Amino acid sequence: MTLCVIPARGGSKRLPRKNIRQFCGSPMIAWPIRAAIAAGCFDRIVVSTDDDEIAEVAEGSGAEAPFRRGAELADDHTPTVPVIADAVTRLNIAARTPVCCLYATAPFVAPADLQAGLRRLQDTGAPFVLSVTTYAFPIQRALRRDASGGIEMLDPARMQTRSQDLEEAWHDAGQFYWGRAESWTRGLGVFEAGAQGLAVPRHRVQDIDTEEDWQRAEWTMRAMQMEGPP
Template sequence: MSLCVIPARGGSKRIPRKNIRAFCGRPMIAWPIQAAIDSGCFERIIVSTDDEEIASIAQSCGAEAPFRRPAELADDHTPTVPVIADAITRLNLPARTPVCCLYATSPFVRADDLRAGRARLEETDAPFVLSVTTYAFPIQRALRRGASGAVEMFDPAQMQTRSQDLEEAWHDAGQFYWGRAESWTHHKGVFVAGAQGLPLPRYRVQDIDTEDDLQRAELIMRALQMDDAP
């Protein structure tokens, strides 16, 4: 068996009801649910939520919502790992069960990405496999801006270093995380020794935390849909 868990609490603040907000004609959560279905990776696709409306919409999109997340796991400060561990415990999964955490606000995730993540987990037996992408600009040349507007380099020693000579830096793409059930229940985070990064192209990675992020994401999605059109 393999399991997909989509965390989707109801109390998002910066974009109210973000997980079910309309996004290019569908509820936001519908996009990752469909990718999970299309991937063929999962025996079950479960939405962990405290919210009845989110549960109903998720079910209409093809996912399950067999329980309601307790309030202590549904506030602004709840990390992701305990939410996934809660679902694993409720379902009494064997330790070696592959479990994927798939974010509700990842409309750009693709079935191929999920299949590749599962394959990497099997090939490497890593504790976690997570989606990553590169920074668009060398982080070694980052600037600090003070209250007066004055700027200075975080690392002045890199001032004369050519961009192409600096090490490429990666960051969490925030779309999905594969791990065995035992990894989710034994670790407090996914950035542990041996975790593997699965590269995604930058043009398919967009955090959606503000209204500006949402508008940018919709523009990207429309461009991708046009590109994919026959």
């Protein structure tokens, strides 16, 4: 058995109701649900939510919403791991079952990447496999900007280092996290030693926390729809 859990609480502050807001013609949460269905690697796709409207939209998009998450797991500061652990416990999932946390605001997640993440988990025995991508600019040449607009390098020693001579840096793409049920219920961090990163291209990675993020994501999606799958 394999399980997909999509955490989607109702109380988003910066972009109210963003999990079910219309995104390029469909509720935002419908996009990752469709990707999970298309991946064909999940026996169940379950949405963990505290919100009846989100549950209704999720079910209409092809997922299950068999329970309502408790208020203690639905505030602004609730980490992801206990939310997935709660779903695993409620659903009585066996310890070795592969469980994927798939974010509700990941409209660019690709079915092939979900499949590849599962294979990586099975082949490596890693505690977690997560989507990662590269920074667009060398982080070693980052700047600090003060209230007056003045700038300085965070690492002045890198001032004369050529960009191509700096180590490439990666970050969490914020799309999905594969782990066995026992990894979630033990409360391990997704960056636990031995975790594996599955590379995804930068053009399919977009945090969606502000109106500017949302607009950029819609522009990207429309461009991808015009050009066809990447």
